[in-house]
Amino acid sequence: MSTSPQHTVRVGDNLDVLATLTEPFDLIYLDPPYNTGGRVVQAYTDRFDDWTGFMAPRLVHLPRLLTEAGIVIASIDDREVHHLRVLLDDLLGAHNHVGTIVWDGSTINANHLLSVSHDYLVIYAKDLAAIKATGTRWRQERPDASTMLEAADSAWRAGHGNADEAQKRFRAWLLPRRAVLPRGLTEYDRIDENGSLYRVSDPGAPSEQASRSFRPLQHPVTGRDCPVPKRGWRMNDASMDRMLEEGRIEFGPDHTTQPKLKRMLQDNATAVPRSVFRQEREGARHLARVEGAAAFPFPKDVDVLARWFDTVAADNARILDPFLGSGTTLEVAMALNAADGGERTVTGVVLDEGRIIEDVLRPRIRHCEQVYGEPVATSHEDRRTPTVVA
Ligand SMILES: C[S@@+](CC[C@H](N)C(=O)[O-])C[C@H]1O[C@@H](n2cnc3c(N)ncnc32)[C@H](O)[C@@H]1O
Structure with a gap:
């Protein structure tokens, strides 16, 4: 017990x-x-x-x-x-x-020269x-990731489950916020047919290795082979199969475009913490x-x-x-x-x-x-x- x-x-x-x-x-x-x-x-x-x-x-x-x-x-x-x-x-x-974390928590400081609005968290x-x-x-959860996910969810509901409509609504919400939200987050501006917020990334392997997949992927509409990245895909055959099955590969309009990887925000909502944060005391x-x-x-x-x-x-x-x-x-x-x-x-x-x-x-x-x-x-x-x- x-x-x-x-x-x-x-x-x-x-x-x-x-x-x-x-x-x-x-x-x-x-x-x-x-x-x-x-x-x-x-x-x-x-x-x-x-x-x-x-x-x-x-x-x-x-x-x-x-x-x-x-x-x-x-x-x-x-x-x-x-x-x-x-x-x-x-x-x-x-x-x-x-490291030393800077916490900007606003201030009640009446100083005329500099209003010091932060404290520190010193870590050893x-x-x-x-x-x-x-x-x-x-x-740590990336600041603003939950706000983005909630906005995507509202857009999905308001768009009655239509991905194009939801994406249009989400981008309208995002537009005035692009300058203030971290760039790493605003890249997540696409909504898929399941209502998930994602970005696309380069599927090519950074270096050539025999274990990588070099298999061409067939375009789901034309049925013809899409181009394979020069040094192969980032993953091996088994991982590629899994990603295809999970709908994490995005194909272009036809087989002439190289497919991209989908990165879902809900899987990437945490990151190594940053040394500066703002939060009202x-x-x-x-x-x-x-x-x-x-x-x-x-x-x-x-x-x-x-x-x-x-x-x-x-x-x-x-x-x-x-x-x-x-x-x-x-x-x-x-x-x-x-x-x-x-x-x-x-x-x-x-x-x-x-x-x-x-x-x-x-x-x-x-x-x-x-x-x-x-x-x-x-x-x-x-x-x-x-x-x-x-
Ligand atoms: C900055 S405050 C801590 C506030 C605390 N973290 C909180 O959130 O309430 C510092 C505290 O240390 C206490 N303190 C000062 N000298 C101390 C001592 N010799 N032994 C134990 N506590 C002491 C003070 O009474 C004060 O409550």
């Missing part, structure tokens, strides 16, 4: 709690205090030495707490990103920096070479809908974290969040588990300062437990005075 994943919240200064942890984690999410905006209990003057001095003794635990394929994702802003990079390069090795691996050696491929609005939860400065977005956690870690990942704050990471893991049946578990550390536990974290945990049915255990192990808060 399977039991619910057990999440744990440890109350205390993460400086103390991290030192007590021994189990390795598949994913460590860091959202340290930055851009403090004046909410400071003890002196924290935002100078390089202060911030790195605060972070260094905490981050020093990372290598020990990561599995061999472990990943660190850190949320950070423009003011501290370079400090964080120096610290993480030192601790995990610059060669293990996977414990051992990037080892991850690459396993052939791991990160995939939703964290505060989301938290405001949690019954009984007080406002919290800049909670992270469930959707954004869910997308990245899902990209970089398996569905049974053990996740550590040393700066749990309002508990977003707990909700992310539970929402992902609910969506894919996974068994992600979260260990979070929350500083017992102000009324954050009573006013924000507890109501949110209650809400998540009700919605997702996954229990959260809380343990108080350290009640010393906090050193720094956001």
Whole structure:
């Protein structure tokens, strides 16, 4: 019988709690205090030495707490990103920096010279070479792919299942959007007789190899052989037969045109994630809908974290969040588990300062437990005075 994943919240200064942890984690999410905006209990003057001095003794635990394929994702802003990079390069090795994601989430910045609208997600691996050696491929849904598929579906329904009519309608929808949608996507502008959105691609093999198919294809109307690409087809005979059977070869008007390959968008709706994305910040609005939860400065977005956690870690990942704050990471893991049946578990550390536990974290945990049915255990192990808060 399977039991619910057990999440744990440890109350205390993460400086103390991290030192007590021994189990390795598949994913460590860091959202340290930055851009403090004046909410400071003890002196924290935002100078390089202060911030790195605060972070260094905490981050020093990372290598020990990561599995061999472990990943660190850190949320950070423009003011501290370079400090964080120096610290993480030192601790995990610059060669293990996977990349830095720019999240343009719009801004509430009243600056007169430059309105900085983005944050970063800095990603490191414990051992990037080892991850690459396993052939791991990160995939994410291509932005806008679902919008395109939905538009094609509406065009198909409005065209009452007539492919020409549906294609005409879809292209009318696409025309004003061509300039803003990624080119790789707008190439998908044809609708076939099953209502599927597709593009055509070159069927020729990039290099000559004996295993490729060199068989001429017969035109379905004229019955005569169509031209074969110079270096043969991209696939072998068996794959070509399968593609013919699945209707994935598009013939021209007659046998004088070389047939093309059909690439369906629904089969290519994911891609290697890009390092820049735009998504309006939703964290505060989301938290405001949690019954009984007080406002919290800049909670992270469930959707954004869910997308990245899902990209970089398996569905049974053990996740550590040393700066749990309002508990977003707990909700992310539970929402992902609910969506894919996974068994992600979260260990979070929350500083017992102000009324954050009573006013924000507890109501949110209650809400998540009700919605997702996954229990959260809380343990108080350290009640010393906090050193720094956001
Ligand atoms: C940027 S916020 C994290 C927000 C969180 N990701 C969310 O979505 O709610 C940083 C959090 O770290 C907490 N914090 C600051 N110093 C800490 C410490 N020494 N140990 C544990 N948490 C700490 C702050 O109280 C604050 O809640």
